[in-house]
Amino acid sequence: MWRRLILICTLGAFAGIFVIPLNPVNSKLLKLAFLGCIVGAWVGFTILTWKRKPVRVAALILPLLAAVPFILPGGEIDxxxxxxxxxxxxxxxxxxxxxxxxxxxxxxxxxxxxxxxxxxxxxxxxxxxxxxxxxxxxxxxxxxxxxxxxxxxxxxxxxxxxxxxxxxxxxxxxxxxxxxxxxxxxxxxxxxxxxxxxxxxxxxxxxxxxxxxxxxxxxxxxxxxxxxxxxxxxxxx
Known part of the structure; x- marks a missing residue:
């Protein structure tokens, strides 16, 4: 039962990632919801695939890869x-x-x-x-x-x-x-x-x-x- 609940929540989070940006209005609440959906989708996916080691490792590495662009050196901008x-x-x-x-x-x-x-x-x-x-x-x-x-x-x-x-x-x-x-x-x-x-x-x-x-x-x-x-x-x- 809990696994089905996690699956539903994860699918909902993935849907939010694609649906929320369709709203033309830019608001802090929507931004928080969008970030929440990203975190929720990642957590749910990680839990659901935890027993599959290659997928689990990939899921755990993904946030680190996503952070790389933002920790790159801040060189001069043309x-x-x-x-x-x-x-x-x-x-x-x-x-x-x-x-x-x-x-x-x-x-x-x-x-x-x-x-x-x-x-x-x-x-x-x-x-x-x-x-x-x-x-x-x-x-x-x-x-x-x-x-x-x-x-x-x-x-x-x-x-x-x-x-x-x-x-x-x-x-x-x-x-x-x-x-x-x-x-x-x-x-x-x-x-x-x-x-x-x-x-x-x-x-x-x-x-x-x-x-x-x-x-x-x-x-x-x-x-x-x-x-x-x-x-x-x-x-x-």
């Missing part, structure tokens, strides 16, 4: 390479529907767009260069939510102010590089500079991710006062 990948990944969300609290292709919000793109870029960089710092940065970005207002206030030292203020329609772009952020002074919205006068955003008014010309497009956010910021990661050598 900020130009990372920035280019980050900006490219933001553009890949073009047309994705707006969903408050979302961070996926099923729905994404204004702060979720740059955070998800940076997280994915860090993960890819970590695999390409076996860089533990990039892996750890990816996990940190995943675990700690940061709203538009929080990013504008330098939450967890993620960003630093650039000093340029005003409206996107009228401000000077000379000091901006692709990937820089503009946060409304009210803290309710965030946009990212895509280069060549273009800005990408998950716009609740449009209802999707869109890239528009900051000078000529008829978009209310471009007439709203903003402050500009840069990811702290891109200011470090």
């Amino acid at each position: 900020t130009d390479e990372l920035r280019q990948d980050y900006v490219r990944r933001m553009s890949e969300f073009e047309g994705t529907k707006y969903h408050w609290g979302g961070e996926s292709s099923r729905g994404i919000d204004c702060s979720g767009l740059p955070r998800r793109a940076l997280r994915d870029a860090l993960l890819a960089y970590g695999f390409r260069h076996f860089n533990g710092r990039a892996f750890r940065g990816c996990v940190e970005q995943w675990w700690f939510d940061a709203s538009a207002k929080a990013l504008g206030e330098g939450y967890r030292d993620y960003t630093r102010p650039l000093g340029a203020t005003g409206t996107i329609q009228e401000m000077d772009y000379d000091g901006l590089v692709p990937g820089d952020l503009a946060v409304t002074t009210s803290g309710v919205h965030i946009l990212a500079y895509a280069g060549d006068g273009q800005w990408i955003q998950a716009d609740p008014g449009i209802g999707a991710v869109a890239t528009l010309d900051g000078r000529t497009a008829d978009n209310g956010w471009f007439r709203t006062p903003v402050t500009t910021h840069r990811w702290q990661l891109f200011t470090q050598n």
